[in-house]
Amino acid sequence: MFTIEYDSENGIAISDSDAEAYVLNLEIDYKHNNGKNLMDNRVSTENVITAARVLVKEKGLNVQFRFRDKILTPDSCGMLKESPKGFCDYNDNWLDRFYIK
Numbered sequence: 389m390f391t392i393e394y395d396s397e398n399g400i401a402i403s404d405s406d407a408e409a410y411v412l413n414l415e416i417d418y419k420h421n422n423g424k425n426l427m428d429n430r431v432s433t434e435n436v437i438t439a440a441r442v443l444v445k446e447k448g449l450n451v452q453f454r455f456r457d458k459i460l461t462p463d464s465c466g467m468l469k470e471s472p473k474g475f476c477d478y479n480d481n482w483l484d485r486f487y488i489k
């Protein structure tokens with residue numbers, strides 16, 4: 389199982405159009421380097437996490453997410469049991485402000 393770290397301040401930004409390919413390349417990197425990621429796996433963009441969750445559901449991708457001191461492991465449908473405050477919630481917060489406030 390490989391890990392993608394979500395760090396909204398210090399992670400790298402991946403464009404929407406490259407998010408899925410980035411996740412698949414991380415998986416290849418992990419497999420070809422004996423369980424180590426040589427690529428930077430710390431991202432600042434929610435799209436990579438969402439793409440990985442979709443790939444869990446569609447292809448059985450074996451991935452987990454690190455956020456601060458927590459490890460979040462999606463179930464076979466890509467769903468997470470918890471979503472800590474600050475973890476991939478920027479869009480939700482903006483939409484709340486747009487529609488509710």
